[in-house]
Amino acid sequence: MSDAEKPLPERLSAEDVRDELQHHAHLLMALAENALLVAESMRDNYFKNTAAFVRHLRLAMQEAEQGRRPDTPLAVHDVSGLSWSEVQNEVVTFIDGGVGQVQVSSRMPILLRVGSYMVRTGERRIAERERFGFYPVILGDLEGGNKERDDFAALVRMTAEILGGLSALERTPDLRVLMFHGPLVNLAGTSSTTGAFPGYAGHAPFTERDIDLFLRRYVPSPDLGRQIKEEFLRRAYLGLYPAMTDRSEAWVERRLFEPLAWLAYLYRRMLDVAARRGPRPIIAGVVERGGLREFSERVVLDRVYRGLREKGHGDYFNRLFGRSDLTSPAALLNRLGYNDGLLLAMLLRPGQVTEPWPMRKYDALHSADIALPGEAGTGRVNYAPLRTEPFGFPRVHGCYVHVSERTEPVRVEVFPDLGPEQAIEAARRTYLYARLLPGYGFPIGLDIADKHAHVPRWMTDAYGKLIRFQLGVSLQNGDIGDAEMRRILVQAIYMTNRDWLFRPDPLSRHAHE
Amino acid sequence: MPAATLAPSLARAPARSSGWPWPTRRFASRISSPYAELRPVGQGETPEQIRVWAKVLRIERVNPLFPLEAGHELAATRTNPLDTVLSLSREMVTAVCQVLGAEPLRGNAGGRLDHLRYPPRPASTAYRPSSTDIARIVLGELGEKSRRSLDLATLSNRPEVDVVVDGHAVVTRHLAILAMTGAGKSWTARRLIEQLASRNYPIVIFDPHGDYTGLAEVPALRGRVRRYYAQFPIFAEDADTILSFIESLG
Numbered sequence: 001m002s003d004a005e006k007p008l009p010e011r012l013s014a015e016d017v018r019d020e021l022q023h024h025a026h027l028l029m030a031l032a033e034n035a036l037l038v039a040e041s042m043r044d045n046y047f048k049n050t051a052a053f054v055r056h057l058r059l060a061m062q063e064a065e066q067g068r069r070p071d072t073p074l075a076v077h078d079v080s081g082l083s084w085s086e087v088q089n090e091v092v093t094f095i096d097g098g099v100g101q102v103q104v105s106s107r108m109p110i111l112l113r114v115g116s117y118m119v120r121t122g123e124r125r126i127a128e129r130e131r132f133g134f135y136p137v138i139l140g141d142l143e144g145g146n147k148e149r150d151d152f153a154a155l156v157r158m159t160a161e162i163l164g165g166l167s168a169l170e171r172t173p174d175l176r177v178l179m180f181h182g183p184l185v186n187l188a189g190t191s192s193t194t195g196a197f198p199g200y201a202g203h204a205p206f207t208e209r210d211i212d213l214f215l216r217r218y219v220p221s222p223d224l225g226r227q228i229k230e231e232f233l234r235r236a237y238l239g240l241y242p243a244m245t246d247r248s249e250a251w252v253e254r255r256l257f258e259p260l261a262w263l264a265y266l267y268r269r270m271l272d273v274a275a276r277r278g279p280r281p282i283i284a285g286v287v288e289r290g291g292l293r294e295f296s297e298r299v300v301l302d303r304v305y306r307g308l309r310e311k312g313h314g315d316y317f318n319r320l321f322g323r324s325d326l327t328s329p330a331a332l333l334n335r336l337g338y339n340d341g342l343l344l345a346m347l348l349r350p351g352q353v354t355e356p357w358p359m360r361k362y363d364a365l366h367s368a369d370i371a372l373p374g375e376a377g378t379g380r381v382n383y384a385p386l387r388t389e390p391f392g393f394p395r396v397h398g399c400y401v402h403v404s405e406r407t408e409p410v411r412v413e414v415f416p417d418l419g420p421e422q423a424i425e426a427a428r429r430t431y432l433y434a435r436l437l438p439g440y441g442f443p444i445g446l447d448i449a450d451k452h453a454h455v456p457r458w459m460t461d462a463y464g465k466l467i468r469f470q471l472g473v474s475l476q477n478g479d480i481g482d483a484e485m486r487r488i489l490v491q492a493i494y495m496t497n498r499d500w501l502f503r504p505d506p507l508s509r510h511a512h513e
Numbered sequence: 514m515p516a517a518t519l520a521p522s523l524a525r526a527p528a529r530s531s532g533w534p535w536p537t538r539r540f541a542s543r544i545s546s547p548y549a550e551l552r553p554v555g556q557g558e559t560p561e562q563i564r565v566w567a568k569v570l571r572i573e574r575v576n577p578l579f580p581l582e583a584g585h586e587l588a589a590t591r592t593n594p595l596d597t598v599l600s601l602s603r604e605m606v607t608a609v610c611q612v613l614g615a616e617p618l619r620g621n622a623g624g625r626l627d628h629l630r631y632p633p634r635p636a637s638t639a640y641r642p643s644s645t646d647i648a649r650i651v652l653g654e655l656g657e658k659s660r661r662s663l664d665l666a667t668l669s670n671r672p673e674v675d676v677v678v679d680g681h682a683v684v685t686r687h688l689a690i691l692a693m694t695g696a697g698k699s700w701t702a703r704r705l706i707e708q709l710a711s712r713n714y715p716i717v718i719f720d721p722h723g724d725y726t727g728l729a730e731v732p733a734l735r736g737r738v739r740r741y742y743a744q745f746p747i748f749a750e751d752a753d754t755i756l757s758f759i760e761s762l763g
Contacts, residue, residue: 084596092598119598129595130602433598436583445598448578452603465632 012058018051024405027345034337042321042335049320050336054346057304061347073303079401079428080351087432088122093168094445096181096453097161112137112153114160115453116168117445132452133167135160135217142213143373144206145259155203155259158186159214162266167218169273169281177282177429178274181446184285184413185267185361185396187260202368202381205256232257232265235391243385247372256372260365264386264393271394271417280418284426287411288442293339295398299357300343301329340400341408348402348409351431356397356423359413362387401427403434407441410434562618565633566626566642566650567610576604610639616650624653648674655679663708665701678705684714699724710734 021027035046042049057073064072097114116133123129137160145152165178187200208229215225233252240261241248251258274281305328308316317326326332333339344354365387369378386392397416400409412430414422433443440447471489474480480489578600587594594601614626647668655662655677662677682688683705690698703725706716711733718725729738750758 084592088596094598117600119600121598122596124595126602130600436586436597436599437580438586439582443598444580444583447580448598448600451578452600466634469631 012055012062014052014055017055017058018048021047021051021054021346024345026406026408027342030342030345034342037337038335039323041323045321046336050346052320053317057300057347060304060307071303071307073307074300074347075355076348076352077355077424077427078351079353079424079431082428082432084121084432087429089120090176091118091120091172091174092177092179092429092445093118093165093172093175094179094181094443094449095161095164095168096446096449097157097164098450098453112139112157112160113453114157114164115449116164117449117452118168118172119445133164134453135164137213137217142206142210144210144257145203146201149201149203151201152203154186155263159259159263159266160218162263162270163214163218165283166266166270166273167220169270170224171220173277175277175281176279177284177426179283179426179429179433179443179446180285181450182285183287183290183411184283184415185393186285187263187361187365187393199364199366200260200368200383202370202383203259204370204373205251205258206262207373208255208257211257211262228269229255232262235265236261240385240391243382243391245379245381247379250372254372258381260383260386261391264391267394268391271415274418280422282422282425282429283415283418284422284430285413286430286443286446287413289408290341290411291339292341292411293333294359295340295354295357295400296338296343297329297333298360299355301332305329340411344400344402344409348400350402350404352402353412353424353427353431354400354409356399356414356416358416359396359398361396362393397423399423399427401430401434403431403441404438406439410442563615564618564646565615565629566613567639568613569608569610571609572606573608574604574606576601578603608639621649623657624649624651626650644671644674647671651675652677663705665704665708680709680712684709703728707731707734710737 021031031047031050035043038046060069060073061076063069064075094117095114096116097112114135114137116135118131118133120129137156139147139153139156142156145155161180161182165180168178169175211229212225215228219225219228233255236258237248237252241251241258244258244261245251270283274283305314308314317332318324321336323335326335348354365383367380367382367384370381371378394415394417396413398411398413400411402409410430412423412426414426416422430443433445434441436444437447475486475489480486579594583594583599586592587597587599612629615629616622616624616626651668651674652662661679661681663680663683664675664677666676668674668676688705690701692698692701706718706725706728710716710728718728720726726740728734729740
């Protein structure tokens with residue numbers, strides 16, 4: 001019997017809902033934190049009113065399931081029925097990227113790492129069963145991009161991850177599932193709550209040397225790498241660059257790769273390759289602890305508000321919480337601190353997935369002023385053509401899968417252009433893979449890829465000692481003449497044991513400035 | 514090659530120490546020896562290559578990519594891990610080693626180990642030492658002073674490697690043999706006595722338990738062992754007195 005089929009205790013009385021919320025530690029903690037952050041007038045009855053709201057939503061969902069009402073605030077499906085025997089001989093690749101740990105402290109990340117883990121289920125020969133890949137990217141090696149900005153690392157990471165996925169597709173003709181850790185499309189600067197672009201500030205284009213650095217690690221052959229570059233530049237020359245900038249001729253002549261245009265092209269290419277396969281690979285991104293509230297606002301609460309108004313109960317939330325400003329989904333979420341993960345954890349049962357919804361990832365792609373590599377002046381670039389066909393990013397649908405009562409639901413993102421079955425198939429496998437880690441509630445293959453790409457602490461510590469030793473030798477030999485560099489190195493080498501020596505001097509001239 | 518290839522050898526204090534080596538009959542501890550390179554400060558100087566000796570303290574078989582939680586789930590659902598997306602290829606054996614010291618890779622320090630002043634390169638290979646290398650470390654300077662060495666035993670997993678102690682130290686200083694029950698204290702003492710006797714040292718043994726009476730039967734000592742027995746006069750007493758006396762002994 002699957003989790004979703006198990007007879008649940010009565011979930012619909014006010015007391016039962018309150019008890020249930022209190023018995024799940026992650027829910028209780030999240031609600032307790034929220035209760036401290038909401039307005040004082042809502043604090044006292046926050047928990048009780050939340051339970052009442054959840055109860056009404058559950059009632060509405062149940063009535064819709066039983067055919068007693070035509071609309072539902074949230075349609076759910078059961079994905080817990082899939083078993084391992086049904087997914088034998090499937091090739092699955094998991095991709096995970098992250099910031100590499102280094103022992104030299106710095107505000108900016110220095111190293112990005114992307115790891116991949118490919119496995120064929122049911123394969124008994126261990127040597128044939130699994131394959132691992134590890135691709136480090138040193139940010140300083142790249143000529144393009146604005147390295148001083150925080151979103152640069154995110155941009156490079158996304159590019160490297162998609163190249164890793166594209167590489168897995170090209171190298172594995174029978175790839176069935178390609179699963180990314182994190183949003184399927186995560187453009188630099190995307191808001192973590194709404195998912196929308198608050199305003200992409202633009203990055204200097206990558207040079208051909210940058211692209212070669214990327215491609216060298218991922219593309220199976222140099223010929224394919226050349227083909228990819230030429231195809232991108234041809235498409236950019238014919239349509240995209242002229243729509244983005246009035247200096248398109250110079251961009252193509254200098255063989256520049258605008259980062260978002262390049263990224264969008266890689267997505268398009270990945271979809272093209274996948275669409276030619278039969279059966280089409282399932283491509284998904286799985287997000288944990290996203291903090292997003294787009295689904296709650298645009299789907300669940302939008303329907304709730306509409307239904308309440310139709311029935312003449314438009315002031316339901318104001319009466320429930322004793323306020324007058326809870327007049328829209330956005331206002332409700334703002335005031336009460338709910339997000340998708342929290343709300344759906346209270347509504348879904350383990351093994352259930354929400355209906356997919358079209359995510360708004362590109363709404364705020366507007367324009368920005370950027371400088372080309374080696375140039376001081378800036379020029380206006382229009383990013384709007386990247387929102388849609390034929391050159392822009394592909395559409396993304398999202399849904400939430402509830403794996404375990406101990407964790408929040410995870411978000412699964414798919415490309416609807418690859419077929420309507422993508423969301424449900426990705427959700428079924430996400431649940432199956434994550435059931436092996438019920439305490440984490442996350443697909444175990446992504447956890448494996450992450451662990452494999454992660455350099456263990458004992459090794460970074462040991463290399464840290466080596467680096468400090470070599471720096472110490474260079475200092476002793478007088479190889480480092482720059483005074484500021486010498487000061488930084490002395491701190492880096494000796495600070496661990498003598499950090500009190502480097503406390504700011506309150507009497508120094510700098511302290512008063 | 515695994516991260517740490519292990520070799521049976523002798524557990525002992527660094528040879529440089531003036532302390533007495535721990536003499537027991539059989540040793541199960543092990544030593545491995547990754548190589549390392551010391552680069553002196555300055556340009557143009559030849560790096561000094563050393564061999565690092567370490568004692569394996571703990572051996573573990575782990576798969577860092579296989580969470581314990583997943584094992585529980587597999588067991589609960591009776592699922593074959595090969596049918597899932599779990600990784601099974603990264604199982605490895607790791608060992609925690611205690612560095613004993615280092616000696617020059619070339620030349621001969623007489624089995625003496627110096628303190629290691631610099632850590633070996635991370636993830637460097639560990640080697641299984643040869644019996645010759647182990648013997649050099651175990652014997653130390655006794656390897657060149659065989660007249661002083663007392664042959665005690667061989668290593669449990671390397672019968673070709675002798676375990677000897679410095680006879681000079683034994684007879685000129687104090688000696689205590691300390692070990693757990695059953696570790697071989699009496700056996701070690703008996704071997705010491707045999708070895709010293711074979712070098713014509715006069716030895717007096719107080720043997721209240723009779724542990725060493727068998728020395729008289731050792732062929733090499735036959736006719737050279739004299740036994741002296743304590744004599745306890747027994748007076749005629751009635752049975753009850755004798756019984757109460759025996760009971761009072763506890």
